[in-house]
Amino acid sequence: MAILQTIELKRYFGDTRAVDNVNLSVNEGEFVSLVGPNGAGKTSLINVITAHLKAGSGKILFQGRDITDLSVTERVRLGIARSFQLVNVFDDLSAFDNVALAIFSREGKTAHLSALAHRDHAVIAEADDILSQFGLAAKRDDNARDLSQGERKLLDVALAYALKPKLLFLDEPTSGVSTRNKAAIMDTIASVVRGRGITAVIVEHDMDVVFKYSDRIVVMAQGTVMAQGTPDEIRSNEQVAMALLGTSGPAAFDQHSLPQSGPQKG
Numbered sequence: 001m002a003i004l005q006t007i008e009l010k011r012y013f014g015d016t017r018a019v020d021n022v023n024l025s026v027n028e029g030e031f032v033s034l035v036g037p038n039g040a041g042k043t044s045l046i047n048v049i050t051a052h053l054k055a056g057s058g059k060i061l062f063q064g065r066d067i068t069d070l071s072v073t074e075r076v077r078l079g080i081a082r083s084f085q086l087v088n089v090f091d092d093l094s095a096f097d098n099v100a101l102a103i104f105s106r107e108g109k110t111a112h113l114s115a116l117a118h119r120d121h122a123v124i125a126e127a128d129d130i131l132s133q134f135g136l137a138a139k140r141d142d143n144a145r146d147l148s149q150g151e152r153k154l155l156d157v158a159l160a161y162a163l164k165p166k167l168l169f170l171d172e173p174t175s176g177v178s179t180r181n182k183a184a185i186m187d188t189i190a191s192v193v194r195g196r197g198i199t200a201v202i203v204e205h206d207m208d209v210v211f212k213y214s215d216r217i218v219v220m221a222q223g224t225v226m227a228q229g230t231p232d233e234i235r236s237n238e239q240v241a242m243a244l245l246g247t248s249g250p251a252a253f254d255q256h257s258l259p260q261s262g263p264q265k266g
């Protein structure tokens with residue numbers, strides 16, 4: 001059953017068709033990768049679905065309900081959360097305080113009450129549980145700015161997870177970290193997400209990662225969905241190889257790695 005459906009969704013910026021007639025369907029419990037060249041419209045599509053950008057036209061259905069006109073907060077309340085291509089953590093707060101704040105915001109308590117988090121046993125227990133699920137327990141009291149890039153990316157995902165989403169969008173959760181650390185981050189994310197039955201849509205440029213973790217892959221180019229399928233189907237799709245790698249032929253994906261979009265990009 002589809003948890004999310006977009007119907008002829010569009011968002012243009014002047015002449016740029018960032019999201020151009022996208023009909024996307026995501027099934028409950030799926031782990032979907034959203035891939036495509038720089039500028040394909042991946043972040044814009046997530047922004048429109050999460051209400052960080054207004055749709056130009058089209059509809060968004062979540063669990064069958066039309067959410068096109070709902071605000072960010074209303075969509076979060078329904079169970080849609082996202083992390084950002086650029087991390088969105090509070091640098092001057094500890095890892096614990098970042099998570100506690102996210103829990104507080106989910107509960108509708110105001111941010112300036114965050115000092116009380118240290119006295120709220122339920123929040124303390126939940127925040128520590130989330131930190132440990134994301135492998136950050138030892139960093140609990142470190143300021144976010146002092147974490148490694150990989151730890152900051154995990155903390156950012158943990159903040160979205162703390163909103164208790166049913167549907168979680170992760171925009172390049174491994175960007176700016178080394179290939180070796182990517183695997184550790186993805187193992188952590190996949191185990192938390194799958195363990196909790198959360199539906200996930202993840203933007204990732206590294207096709208080794210994409211093929212390894214995805215149930216299904218959606219390929220965007222120039223604002224449209226140009227292909228979708230299982231990892232095996234996408235691996236053998238020559239048009240996709242051409243669009244992503246600029247080359248095709250058997251085993252094209254085994255011989256090329258994609259250019260990474262750097263952490264400075266928005």
Ligand SMILES: Nc1ncnc2c1ncn2[C@@H]1O[C@H](COP(=O)(O)OP(=O)(O)OP(=O)(O)O)[C@@H](O)[C@H]1O
Pocket residue numbers: 013016017018036037038039040041042043044045085261265266
């Ligand atoms: N706020 C904006 N104003 C104007 N143009 C924008 C804006 N946001 C995105 N665009 C344009 O829309 C297109 C899609 O951009 P988007 O960031 O969604 O791509 P992306 O697939 O996420 O790329 P990347 O892999 O580099 O993150 C690009 O041409 C981009 O320049």
Ligand SMILES: [Mg+2]
Pocket residue numbers: 042043044085171266
């Ligand atoms: Mg992007």
